[in-house]
Amino acid sequence: MAYSLPRISRRSIESGPLSMWRYASLLPVPADVATRPNLDPGWTRLIRADQLAKTLGMRELWIKDERGNPTHSFKDRVVGVALAAAIELGFKVLACPSTGNLANAVAAAAARAGIRSVVIIPADLEPQKILGSAVYGCALVAVRGSYDDANRLASELADEREDWAFVNVNVRPYYAEGSKTIGFEIAEQLGWKLPEQIVVPVASGAQLVKVDKAFRELVSTGLVEGTPYRVFGAQATGCSPVSAAFRAGHDVVQPVRPATVAKSLAIGNPADGPFVLDVVRRTGGAVEDVSDDDLVDAIRLLAATEGVFAETAGGVTLAVLRKLLKEGQIDPDARTVVINSGDGLKTPDAIADSIPAPEAIPATLAAFGALEPSLRPVTADGVSRQAVSAREAGTA
Ligand SMILES: *Cc1c(COP(=O)(O)O)cnc(C)c1O
Secondary structure (H helix, E strand, O other), X not given: OOOOOOOOOHHHHHOOOOOHHHHHHHOOOOOOHHHOOOOOOOOOEEEEOHHHHHHHOOOOEEEEEHHHXXXXXXXXXXXXXXXXXXXXXXXXXXXXXXXXXXXXXXXXXXXXXXXXXXXXXXXXXXXXXXXXXXXXXXXXXXXXXXXXXXXXXXXXXXXXXOOEEEOOOOOHHHHHHOOHHHHHHHHHHOOOOOOOXXXXXXXXXXXXXXHHHHHHHHHHOOOOOOOOOEEEEEEEOOEOHHHHHHHHOOOOOOOOOOOOOOHHHOOOOOOOHHHHHHHHHHHXXXXXXXXXXXXXXXXXXXXXXXXXXXXXXXXXXXXXXXXXXXXXXXXXXXXXXXXXXXXXXXXXXXXXXXXXXXXXXXOOHHHHHHHHHHOOOOOOOOOOOHHHOHHXXXXX
């Protein structure tokens, strides 16, 4: 495989494409990757979240908003690298076991590249994620069981089907490198500086491990100054094997059976769990978990304060930030980034119960007038605080 030589400067990166391919020389991809048919993932917004920060009592908070990717989650990044490698290595079919977002990304990227795709998902996945894969014309296989069952089947298939690239199984080293680009972008978007604290969702753990790797590569290549940072991992309590291992002081992760609405994070046997523990311990961070109720509150808080509708994984990550703040583990005065890894429109059922549908009225002034007193208040600073949690205020 032809690698480009790492002859990199801030200027060469800044003059590159407005996609993750601006960092091609820091990735295991062919130098001309940006010119091949692909979805051009990345270069998503880093949003300064001042209203959210104020609500949480923080000084400087940023949201890395991965909804901006072609299939609305960060998975387009990992698939971008895996696809380029798979084609280079002569594979004929792009495949994956998936908790949903990866299936969307594989199906779309394969369609664009003109190759076949096969995705294996747990049958109980959100309908939006099933549709959001099938529409691209992939072969969709729903298995009775969990993600971990789908993953085991994929590993068995990968041994048999020699020309199938399972992006997160037999070409996983390439796949995982794609997540570095989140870290590269955050630093570049902060003006070539590292954040002081970052909160990252953890399913397999690859994203968290690679964000840390990205920061270290930026320092070792001289692109940023080596300032200290702490990495925090976020899980849902219903699937928190890494958080449990962290709390217990263990180096290995005991597999669990997932039970959470945060399905994109529902990996009970995370491949990179031990490496997550290494990163958070080395950087002085932590792994924490939150209940499904807390993640729903956090989704509503982020939407109402910043206009960002996160999927369940984003809710988990923000809720963990809140919990760590309360516990005093996160410094409210340090520059902090939270990753929103996916789009709330893919997981609407998770919050539907907490948001009542409006009652229909006749389109008359009289009917509006009668309704008006019961409309939700908007506070003086113009921000609807209803999501700051009716539950916390005891009004729900
Ligand atoms: C896959 C996924 C994650 C977790 O990624 P890992 O690298 O497996 O830890 C987080 N958020 C969303 C939305 C995902 O789809």
